[in-house]
Amino acid sequence: MSLPPLSLSILGVEPLDEFIKEVADFIHHTIMKRPPEYPTGKVEVEAKIGVLRERGGNNRLFLPVLVETILRPDVECRFESNMQPQQHKHFNGLLNKLKITSSQPGYASSTPLEYSHLYLVDSFYPSESSESRDRIRVTRDEKTGNVIETMKKIRLGDLNVYSPQRGADWRISVNLEVPVQHPLGSAMHTRRKDRLSYTHEEFIIDLTQVTSTAGGNHEVLHELEVEIARPELLLATAAKRGDPNASEHERSAFDELIRAFVNNARILVRNSEPSG
Amino acid sequence: MSLPPLSLSILGVEPLDEFIKEVADFIHHTIMKRPPEYPTGKVEVEAKIGVLRERGGNNRLFLPVLVETILRPDVECRFESNMQPQQHKHFNGLLNKLKITSSQPGYASSTPLEYSHLYLVDSFYPSESSESRDRIRVTRDEKTGNVIETMKKIRLGDLNVYSPQRGADWRISVNLEVPVQHPLGSAMHTRRKDRLSYTHEEFIIDLTQVTSTAGGNHEVLHELEVEIARPELLLATAAKRGDPNASEHERSAFDELIRAFVNNARILVRNSEPSG
Numbered sequence: 210m211s212l213p214p215l216s217l218s219i220l221g222v223e224p225l226d227e228f229i230k231e232v233a234d235f236i237h238h239t240i241m242k243r244p245p246e247y248p249t250g251k252v253e254v255e256a257k258i259g260v261l262r263e264r265g266g267n268n269r270l271f272l273p274v275l276v277e278t279i280l281r282p283d284v285e286c287r288f289e290s291n292m293q294p295q296q297h298k299h300f301n302g303l304l305n306k307l308k309i310t311s312s313q314p315g316y317a318s319s320t321p322l323e324y325s326h327l328y329l330v331d332s333f334y335p336s337e338s339s340e341s342r343d344r345i346r347v348t349r350d351e352k353t354g355n356v357i358e359t360m361k362k363i364r365l366g367d368l369n370v371y372s373p374q375r376g377a378d379w380r381i382s383v384n385l386e387v388p389v390q391h392p393l394g395s396a397m398h399t400r401r402k403d404r405l406s407y408t409h410e411e412f413i414i415d416l417t418q419v420t421s422t423a424g425g426n427h428e429v430l431h432e433l434e435v436e437i438a439r440p441e442l443l444l445a446t447a448a449k450r451g452d453p454n455a456s457e458h459e460r461s462a463f464d465e466l467i468r469a470f471v472n473n474a475r476i477l478v479r480n481s482e483p484s485g
Numbered sequence: 486m487s488l489p490p491l492s493l494s495i496l497g498v499e500p501l502d503e504f505i506k507e508v509a510d511f512i513h514h515t516i517m518k519r520p521p522e523y524p525t526g527k528v529e530v531e532a533k534i535g536v537l538r539e540r541g542g543n544n545r546l547f548l549p550v551l552v553e554t555i556l557r558p559d560v561e562c563r564f565e566s567n568m569q570p571q572q573h574k575h576f577n578g579l580l581n582k583l584k585i586t587s588s589q590p591g592y593a594s595s596t597p598l599e600y601s602h603l604y605l606v607d608s609f610y611p612s613e614s615s616e617s618r619d620r621i622r623v624t625r626d627e628k629t630g631n632v633i634e635t636m637k638k639i640r641l642g643d644l645n646v647y648s649p650q651r652g653a654d655w656r657i658s659v660n661l662e663v664p665v666q667h668p669l670g671s672a673m674h675t676r677r678k679d680r681l682s683y684t685h686e687e688f689i690i691d692l693t694q695v696t697s698t699a700g701g702n703h704e705v706l707h708e709l710e711v712e713i714a715r716p717e718l719l720l721a722t723a724a725k726r727g728d729p730n731a732s733e734h735e736r737s738a739f740d741e742l743i744r745a746f747v748n749n750a751r752i753l754v755r756n757s758e759p760s761g
Contacts, residue, residue: 212722216745218745219685219752231552273548322495445487465488
């Protein structure tokens with residue numbers, strides 16, 4: 210007895226994917242309502258892989274659900290953008306392997322990954338205005354000492370994703386990176402970033418070992434982020450989302466971009482090793 | 486500026502769908518571990534559309550999540566297989582419309598729906614053994630009085646799905662319907678079922694108005710269920726799931742059947758009207 214061919218559903222289509230729709234709505238809303246006083250600000254959309262922890266405790270957050278889900282913004286928790294060194298190493302192996310196989314002639318599943326190894330130093334300065342909490346970050350190439358970027362990052366919104374079956378949770382963040390003048394005075398603290406940066410189509414995957422130094426103390430964090438590579442493309446597609454005067458391709462481009470972004474974050478989380 | 490064609494992900498594939506995998510694992514496990522003492526039992530897998538309520542209260546269950554998710558079995562709640570009459574009417578309109586459009590020549594999205602209107606009467610009797618809690622159900626055609634089925638239903642397991650964006654939640658149930666002798670004595674109570682039964686490929690969608698009578702009291706419930714139509718096909722595909730000696734088609738048939746089953750339940754829930 211064998212299964213005859215099945216339609217996707219009684220309507221012949223897949224049901225709406227609530228998860229991806231929710232992420233797309235959140236990012237779209239956050240982008241369109243961004244504060245107008247920073248016209249030079251660059252919109253950054255990223256997914257960080259880490260762990261959601263109870264506020265005021267060190268336990269991983271617990272909710273009585275069996276599958277990955279998006280938390281309401283009022284859930285009390287904090288996100289730790291960090292993983293165990295062996296998890297980081299596991300991702301490094303995975304991405305390097307993918308870089309090699311995707312570059313081989315005849316590989317048809319996807320576009321090749323590009324790769325670069327960056328050594329960066331961030332120095333943090335107090336904001337120019339005493340009312341603002343937004344610190345200024347100066348990023349230098351560690352080897353040459355050349356300044357790559359001087360900016361302050363303004364957090365616009367976060368969405369937390371709880372992933373009970375995996376060794377990691379994730380957080381989607383929308384920020385505004387505003388270029389500023391190089392600050393005077395001395396840095397409050399610095400951090401060194403040893404970053405493996407993989408580029409695939411419209412996405413950048415950064416695997417970074419961050420060593421922070423403040424008051425003589427060192428802290429090492431292992432971060433993994435997926436970022437939308439071209440803010441100008443993101444904004445162009447967001448502006449046409451659902452526009453009845455745009456072509457079908459233009460109207461749906463934003464949701465397609467977000468779908469691939471969510472798929473990439475999920476692929477990484479699904480492939481994370483258990484922590485601890 | 487327009488979006489270039491994107492791969493599904495860095496791996497070129499969609500990430501594993503955790504939700505559908507969890508449902509398939511649950512149903513597979515429940516079927517394979519079913520009690521062997523009922524060899525004549527028919528396996529019933531159904532999704533009921535209704536509302537999850539707090540145990541001991543009448544409020545709809547609340548969890549701090551934004552999208553549909555599967556509850557852990559230890560969440561204290563009860564499932565009410567009922568909806569508002571106007572929600573029921575809405576589904577009736579939707580399914581009738583789909584029946585008409587799907588039967589028109591040139592309709593390509595899916596297979597036509599079949600339809601029948603059933604008037605049934607269930608009578609419930611105590612179980613033959615005094616230890617057993619399983620009542621015996623005798624189902625008759627209301628018009629002719631002919632007995633259609635005499636059986637006891639043994640509940641094997643449930644999975645609750647919380648759907649915070651919609652007017653309804655849902656529950657997946659796996660039961661064993663065991664044929665038994667017609668009981669002696671008189672029925673404890675009866676219920677009348679006015680059922681619109683739609684068949685689409687391997688699924689039956691039952692929209693039923695149930696009028697229960699016990700001790701002179703009447704209660705009317707409005708139910709909606711999706712059921713896998715052929716238990717023997719379900720068991721045949723379950724037996725071959727992941728079998729390395731089976732063909733690729735046979736190995737994946739169970740998961741394909743469950744995917745279409747979940748899609749159909751979701752399409753219904755997504756199209757439910759707000760209650761109240």
